[in-house]
Amino acid sequence: MKILQRLYCIFPNFIQNIFITWFNIMAYKKRYGGKYKYYKKMFFNNRNLSKEELLKIQKNRYVAFLKLTVLKSEYYKKNLLKIEDFNKIETIEKLPFLSKEILRSNVDKINTITKNKGIISKTGGTTGKSLEVLFTHDNMQERFAMLDDFRDRQGYKLGERTAWFSGKSILTSRDLKKCRYWKTDYFYRVRYYSTFHIHHHNLIYYIKDLIKFRPKFFVGFPSTMFDIAKYGINNGLQFPNGMLKAIFPTAETINKEMREVIESYFHCKMYNQYASSEGAPFIFECKYGILHLELQSGVFEVLDEYNNPSQSGRLVVTSFTSEGTPLIRYDIGDSITLEDESKSCQCGNNNPLVKEILGRIDDFIYSPEVGKINLGNVSNTLKDTKGILKFQAIQNSLSKLILKIVIDKKIYNKKIEKNFIQNWRDRIGNSMELEVQYVDDISVEQSGKFRLVKNNIKHLLNV
Structure with missing residues (x-):
């Protein structure tokens, strides 16, 4: 890998873009191969299920997930088998919490597969400590199918021109000298914009290239989009109306000001989603701006300071797509507020509603x-x-x-x-x-x- 990195730095920009394209093709084979199409069709067919049907799927998946975990995980075999009815969703409160520190300290015993049989995912380590978890190939394909089904509802198709703002370290000193803060995947038509160089002296180059590239979608860190939008507004730089179809923020909490500035400058609606690099279950925003829990992806517990169920509080998750490194009652460090149970959404999605994603509990x-x-x-x-x-x-x-x-x-x-x-x-x-x-x-x-x-x-x- 280090040899490839050294070669990458030596290559001219055009070859570097080919290298990025090749890397994506290899990665996408894992994400979109195997059972991806099966899962994609399943989530498409399940879009308008009743709440009762969704709860039944959640219950059945919970039982299967717990049985599989106890069978394959040394840590959970030791800690769950001694609990009566450990795999019944109605008694989930009997199970112990999984903190980030417990996960980090016991991850080898928690894992159900070895690294050579799984897909490694690393957390960013924004709290000071990074973490490495494993996904099975099936779980990775299911997660992308679920995510793509959400984006498809807003017109997204893989291969359409997309600007991606993420934490990829892909630039060289030559790029910086030429004020070139991006690399391009030619095959999937994705341009990756560096989030490490969002300085107000550089933002003019981001805006000019975005207008030149003409993406139909934005994906990535909203803080970067926010900085670009503020610069454009403050400096009277118009962004073309009608260019973008949808904006999909990732990885960060969105506040009201960020949404207003980003949507007004780029003339496009933002559709929020919540998950995590460890494999948390999903929360998706619909076309009416309402957030929905995705019960097919896991169990969401909202708890107060005494660990009692609450309308607003810290989020504890059990994720059905974390079979490689099982997350059971995982204290993820975020907080949400649920909407009143009597309310429903006219979009046709009957999953429970979320009033607000409050973000990280420890960011205070x-x-x-x-x-x-x-x-x-x-x-x-x-x-x-x-x-x-x-x-x-x-x-x-x-x-x-x-x-x-x-x-x-x-x-x-x-x-x-x-x-x-x-x-x-x-x-x-x-x-x-x-x-x-x-x-x-x-x-x-x-x-x-x-x-x-x-x-x-x-x-x-x-x-």
């Missing part, structure tokens, strides 16, 4: 004076401000908060600074020290994701 600031300030309240500190291109809140101690800010010097002024700081004071109180650092840029994580909050003191808290 803690004030000794006020308590937890969640991600939504952090993002809302931009209210009544202009000229702030990007910011990041970093907490390394209980008594101090660091704010890194990238500004547009033509717009930003002392009055805006005062409003921004006051917004923070309204949330954290007056006792914490607040240090503002003006910087030229804020780096993304190794995964290519941007973290709005970096809380480095969670180990000191009992919240």
Whole structure:
């Protein structure tokens, strides 16, 4: 692999694009071969099943998944067989939780297959520690079939021109000198735009190339799309109306401001979806902007701080497509709010409704004076401000908060600074020290994701 990487860096741009194309063809054989077409047809046929029918499928899949896991996983054989009726969905609360740390420490015993028989998936490690899990080939094909069925509902077809914003490290020093921040898959017609170089000095090149490339779909990190859209709006750069058919964000939580800015600038609706690189079950947004749990993909438990079922709280998942590294009552670290059970959606999807995906539980600031300030309240500190291109809140101690800010010097002024700081004071109180650092840029994580909050003191808290 290192030899291939060295050769890739030596090749001219055209050959590098061929290399990207070849790599995708090899990867897509695994994703779209085998039972992919069978699963795709199944999910298409199941689109309008009643809630009762969906619950029956969920129950049957749960029983089969638990039986298979206990048969093949050393960890679960030891921990589940001693529990009476361990494979009945009605008694799921009897099963132990699987935390990220337990998964990381016991993954070899949890795995049901070896690496040479599975497909390796690595988490980004945005919390500081990466994780490696295994998918069976069937599970990987089923997950892509489910994901493609969701996108197909919004007009997407594999092979249509797509701009992809993800954490692929694919650029060379020659690309940077030429202000070329992308590589292209010629066969599937996907252009991969680097999320590691989203600096306001570079964004003009992204916009110009997007307009030249004329994609029909956007896929990838919404924070990158948001930065591009804000730059376009602030600099009067028009994006062609009618070019895009749909935008599919991945990997990050979307807030109201991000959605409004992205949809208004690119003249296109965004369709949200929730999953994870570890293999969490899916949540999909329909054409009416309503989020639906996908009961065919797993079990979703929403729990309060006392581990009781709740309308809003932390999300614990059991995923039917994680047979390689089984996820049973996996405490994934995110939180959601469910919609009232009496409500339904006119789109025809009868899966339960989700009111809001609240995002990562551990992305918060803690004030000794006020308590937890969640991600939504952090993002809302931009209210009544202009000229702030990007910011990041970093907490390394209980008594101090660091704010890194990238500004547009033509717009930003002392009055805006005062409003921004006051917004923070309204949330954290007056006792914490607040240090503002003006910087030229804020780096993304190794995964290519941007973290709005970096809380480095969670180990000191009992919240």
